[in-house]
Amino acid sequence: MSVPLLDVNAQNLPLEAELKQVFENVLRSGRFILGEEVEAFEKECAAALGAKHAISISSGTDALIVALMALDIGPGDEVLCPSFTFFATAGSVFRTGATPVFCDVEPEFFGIDLASAKSKLTPKTKAIIPVHLYGQAVDMDAMTSFAKEHGLKVVEDVAQSFGATYRGRACGTIGDIGSYSFFPSKNLGGFGDGGLVTTECSELHEKMLRLRNHGMHPRYHHSMVGGNFRMDALQCALLQVKLRHIGEYSAGRTRNANYYTHRLSPIAGDSFILPAAHEHARHVWNQYTIRVPGRRDELKTHLTAKGIGCEIYYPVPMHRQECFEKLPEHSLSNCPVSDLLAAEVISIPVYAELVDAQLDEVAAALESFLS
Incomplete structure (x- = not known):
């Protein structure tokens, strides 16, 4: 599917x-x-x-x-x-x-x-x-x-x-x-x-x-x-x-994010990092973004082959963009976490209207990659 x-x-x-x-x-x-x-x-x-x-x-x-x-x-x-x-x-x-x-940004909450x-x-x-x-x-x-x-x-x-x-x-x-x-x-x-x-x-x-x-x-x-x-x-x-439907849209995204987190937590670790959420804030899950150190591009190829939509948000941080290369040095220096995230992140489907069978398909594709 x-x-x-x-x-x-x-x-x-x-x-x-x-x-x-x-x-x-x-x-x-x-x-x-x-x-x-x-x-x-x-x-x-x-x-x-x-x-x-x-x-x-x-x-x-x-x-x-x-x-x-x-x-x-x-x-x-x-x-x-x-x-x-x-x-x-x-x-x-x-x-x-x-x-x-x-x-630079925080590695856990971005x-x-x-x-x-x-x-x-x-x-x-x-x-x-x-x-x-x-x-x-x-x-x-x-x-x-x-x-x-x-x-x-x-x-x-x-x-x-x-x-x-x-x-x-x-x-x-x-x-x-x-x-x-x-x-x-x-x-x-x-x-x-x-x-x-x-x-x-x-x-x-x-x-x-x-x-x-x-x-x-x-x-x-x-x-x-x-x-x-x-x-x-x-x-x-x-x-x-x-x-007038924003509450149900947000609830649907949260439900789907919670499904992924519950199902994928057993296989998560240093090589497969699930997104975190602040306890004191309400996350509305515009994206469900995981980190895959060293193998992100392999995972993208794997998911695409299985028909699972995915995207890299964002592969080139701002301090690496060609249009900004002439900015002052202090504008561009010392953003190692941004470089790291750009090489590791990938987002998977989390929109509110996903049905259980689709969620299972996405999760199974991720599990098969790590098995």
């Missing part, structure tokens, strides 16, 4: 009638940019996350850019971010004119290593971006303490972790700004690109509202230069339908 890494239709098609009705409503309204659907979705997102303010944005990448712009990050500034992450984290910093400074971050502080450091990777929260107590000590702004990259929590608070509501993605593969996956920013600060909220729409307020008056970072009304309306 083939098992895809992700099957978006398994989640979307059961909602087909409702999604089509929403599409028809937006079509007939003739209002496709901003408007009631956008405002309603933002309000429901804020309620779901326990955030004071939520603003829909054109993509997860743009959400990071808007957040950095709102914090006045730009040329001459440095921003600490993990090397082991998706490219958008670092690329967004670079696009503001600031310099991304790559820090969050930014604050000892590495501390070693890379300079007078130019203005902000830090903790990435809640694969669906799990960074240690935000340590993060906020570190940021406060060094006068840094905190932009939480929550692209993979909508609904994840840290000590009862939603990821993205603890730092200065949270940035989310609704790319179709995410836990709350849309029908194209889309994103969100959250903040508890009313001043930042007003600023990001203006930045989203070319810095305009009132109409045709621009006190700042923003961009076209609006999310389509149709995307908001469609996502609003799915948002």
